[in-house]
Amino acid sequence: MDNNQLSKFADTLSLYRDGSPFTDELLIDSQGDLDVFFSPFEHVNMLAKVVLVGISPGATQANNANVKAMELLNAGETLDVVSEKAKLTGAFSGALRNNLVRLLDYIGINQKLSISSCESLFGDNMHLLHSTSVFRYPTLLSGKPISSANKGLTNPLLKSMVDNCLTDEFAQLPQSAFYLPMGQGVDKILLYLCEKGILSRSQLLIGMPHPSGANAERIAYFLGSKTKTELSDKTNPDKIDEAKQQLLKQVGQNFSTTNITPTTVNYDKGGNSSRTSSPASVGSAKPVEEKTSQQECKNYLNMVSPSDGYMLENIERQIKRHLAALNLSVGPVKSRTSKELAIFKGSETIAYVSRKTGLKKGHMIVALHPRMATKIDQMTGELEGVSVSPGKNSRYISSSNYRGFNSKGYSSQLKSNEHQAAAFKVDVTDGLSAFKSLLGVC
Template structure:
């Protein structure tokens, strides 16, 4: 499925997409429902991939609204896809946390930009935003957050092994990949075992940029001391991940 399939429906939709139309339902599997939203665009020239779990309702609604606007203005399907993807990807508070962490580890220097904030405005050509599950998934009507495991359900595994695998193949072996959170890292380890990803491509181990991870993010950024952490934050795990990320980046900068 793609925007070509649903373009007439989306352009004619009379509402604000605060609720996804049943006509966009792609699959149901027990309590899981997967809906179409225009996240089809792949920036094959990207130097870095930022990968979340799946678009949530807010992101899906924004993407659908932007696609509708573009289509009604006479834009091509390709133009509508691109605009929808760039408008909705990692929108909201997550974006600021993500930028701060990527700046902290120095990814912007490798990309020759002053800040990773440019990946969301003037230098979007350098980045491909995506999700392990391309299309929004809901569990009992609520945003999917990684449970049940993506590789444990047929409808979810299908998205990983078709859409995500195709995207990663199109981007090539030199594109950096930033998986957001351990559940997404597990998916890329699965693709790595299939020979689709090289270990040096993966900058895994960053805390997920969700506001719920505020303490882990603060520690990763050096803004909170280890002795002030709650028992919920594993400083050792974060330290090891950060050390490995910095080592990979150092190798890439000198390579």
């Protein structure tokens, strides 16, 4: 499923009627008893430290986001501004937000972010929060909002949102972010992404009750405002106790206190956003600090996992973050031993990065479509750290892994009946600047 569809539905949203998020005009796809509708939940906050992951935007969320998008579009705002502001309006809106804030504060997320309450994640500290769903777009099952993510890995339509939309989102988020799954089956989806190397298990905070009002009894017991003797038979207190203790322990051990400066997002007349900082309401706040380039460079001297010889997961996550800044995305890795990372510009495959070959001593092999060879060869003097990496018998190399190029028979120099590519060796001992420069001209 396409990751970005706002431009396709912008005209429809400009005519949106309050209270009608599930109409034929907003329908993205239907399969069997599933219907997926567009609503502007595509914006990714790449500064986020907290990631809230629900099942799918509900009717209230979708309507709130659609109304905001309608207002912004009719005011002449750019699509980027519409995407960001509409999602902030719709994400986890309605009655469940109060419960969510209480739960997050209870397990200590506010203390770890040095903010007085997680309520500010929806206000002054919204730059620390990314809200999303395993099924990005509002999804109906048999005409009602889907209430479980359990079919997310078996149903083709649902899995396409996981493998394309969700994977692309998480690849753009900081490695330091942590994730709270909320809703039946969401934890299974996130664990699946851990298996694929998109996330690390230590980033997941599993076990918090869903903040829905329908879950009031479990929330009350989790927060300590209801005793075991007051619970109905539908609630398992032992399971809640176990999850709560694990969460409290994990939050205390895995995440060091970070001082935060609240940030305000401002927009100029052209719709470009900028952030300005103001003193925090608690403590002697400082901005969140990212790793310095010098610290990051050391990581690229050894990019190979000693257990299997493939690229380290943390290196892949860093690569994905850098590519996101170039508006490029990385395709999902089918298995730990997949040989290539596919890189996309929109829906077009523009490069492959080897996950095994050439990774020692701070180098990566990047394969481009062979039609790019002449252009890049002419620029190698300008692209410091980039050099040609020819095959044994030709300027080009070939592999069935490059099927995204659809380049069989491009050069008569190769007798192989596989897809062809032009390979370049990129020096990353001093960081990813050469890598980004190479892909920036593709």
